[in-house]
Amino acid sequence: MAKKLTSYTCTACGASYVRWQGKCDECGGWNTLSEEKAAVSGAPKGLSGKKGSRVSFVSLDTPLDEAPRLMTGIAEFDRALGGGLVPGSAILIGGDPGIGKSTILLQAMGKMAIKGEDCVYISGEEATAQIQMRANRLGLKGAPLKLGCETSLRDILTTLDEGKPPRVVVIDSIQTLFADHVESAPGTVSQVRVCAHELISFAKRKGTVVLLVGHVTKDGQIAGPRVLEHMVDTVLYFEGDRGHQFRILRAVKNRFGGTDEIGVFEMTGAGLNEVTNPSALFLADHNAREPGSAVFAGIEGSRPVLVEIQALVARSSAANPRRAVVGWDGGRLAMVLAVLDARAGLGLAGCDVYLNVAGGLKITEPAADLAVAAALISSLSQTPVPDETVVFGEISLSGDVRNVSQTEARLKESAKLGFSGALTPKVKKNPVKTIKQQTIARVGDLVAQFFPHGLP
Structure with missing residues (x-):
């Protein structure tokens, strides 16, 4: 008769344990172990002496009989x-x-x-x-x-x-x-x-x-x-x-x-x-005259998408200022704030910072760094980002602005929606003549856009 054994399996990573414990050692999750019963016979652990079937191999140049894809109509x-x-x-x-x-x-x-x-x-x-x-x-x-x-x-x-x-x-x-x-x-x-x-x-x-x-x-x-x-x-x-x-x-x-x-x-x-056209949908309520708002030209898969990034910076007397992020990585925001403090001297460490990506879209690519920094500096200076301007670029820890991929696709989508300017990293040539590019080599160049006479 088969013997009933009880094991405990982690629902997060699938690791198995012989007894229950509060924390999974593999993934670090708490209270993720669930009881699992299995019937185990007295057979040996290894494979028996019976031979299996032979596996047939093919070469890479074997002709394929590929069936066409089924279109859902959506x-x-x-x-x-x-x-x-x-x-x-x-x-x-x-x-x-x-x-x-x-x-x-x-x-x-x-x-x-x-x-x-x-x-x-x-x-x-x-x-x-x-x-x-x-x-x-x-x-x-x-x-x-x-x-x-x-x-x-x-x-x-x-x-x-x-x-x-x-x-x-x-x-x-x-x-x-x-x-x-x-x-x-x-x-x-x-x-x-x-x-x-x-x-x-x-x-x-x-x-x-x-x-x-x-x-x-x-x-x-x-x-x-x-x-x-x-x-x-x-x-x-x-x-x-x-x-x-x-x-x-x-x-x-x-x-x-x-x-x-x-x-x-x-x-x-x-x-x-x-x-x-998701870009037009995400920018339907965009107000270019409001400080703290920047339009980011991003790439989602193979599709360029323009989305509004909103920021609010307010002075705080609390020992630990508040940081709230919706639609972006909170760790990435902390890095951008640290670079703006260390390389540009903005003093955002004593401010409450709220960041939101309008429309419910979640952004993961580092190219949004420059747009987030522009929205933060715009809110701090109470100066709006230049009208009909998109922003994209990756910020390094040294304060440099690095190039990003698919610049031409980003600018073409911006031109299609009526934008005429762009704050971008340094590129070899302007791929879209209808958009005037302004090069941002360091975060100090971005700060100078909003504080032309220096920091107060």
Whole structure:
């Protein structure tokens, strides 16, 4: 008879322990260990003497029979995927509750079903009547989409294996499924790992696209074992604040396309609408005459995006001045403030600093350093940034402003939206003649733009 053993697995990194402990030694997370039971027989630990099958190898010049990508009918969704759905791929979509994961998948599956594709939508959280009500609201009442409500992995795979396999299958969500041969509750590490492995194996074997919806933790990470993100081919995250109507779908992993590619949507009563020109949307309420505001020309994946960076600097008598950041890295802000203090003598150490990226977009590239510094100095001096001017550049610890990539794409997008000037690092030549570039070699040159007669 098999002996029941109990182990404890970290839900963040997948490390396994024989007894429970408060802190995971591998990733440093607290209270992340969950109980996992497994049946272990008395068989030896190593492989038996039975030989396996021989592995067949191919060369790199072997002709490929590559199937065309499946287009969902939502251009921004296809852009984030790298050009559409690849047959046989597994895609994981995560995001906060209510941000639009189920909505965009239902819209995509409905449009593909209308075009004649065999699509299946299986929900473990909602009844079919609830999905039908949402489809009516989205204008997909007549779409020939197959709906199902099931949580048993065995029943789902048995149904999908009957007859011709579907082109696309949506599982909403992976944390609700359970495998009856695993003795643990749905959503645990072992259940999520086994269910995902079986579904991915089905996708590779049948050439079906499998879309998995994943819950997220309070830190914004996919709930369950981290190995889940390594198993799938593509990982998409929904970003955005519930206070804004904008939603950003970002690819953080893609074996069939570029990473950090984004798709921009607007949440409306009729579902998620595509935003073909996000720069104009993010700058819709921009007031160039207000101090503390700078327009940053950034790059998200292969797309140039212009966004407004807002800063507020206020003198403080507190021993520890406040630092609040929304949409940018707080550590990066601390570095920029230290450089402005040490290399330009602004004395921001005694000020409260508030920084916000308008529109709910999260910026990660270092090219935003110069725009953040311009917004901070503008707020401190109560002098607005020059009208119709974009700013971008990376600031080093020595106070120098370094070049960034894709300068031409940034300036072309700026010219398309009517900007006529740019504060940039030193470049060899001006790629866009309609924009007048002003070179910023050091942070002192930027300070001189707002304090022409020197610091007070």
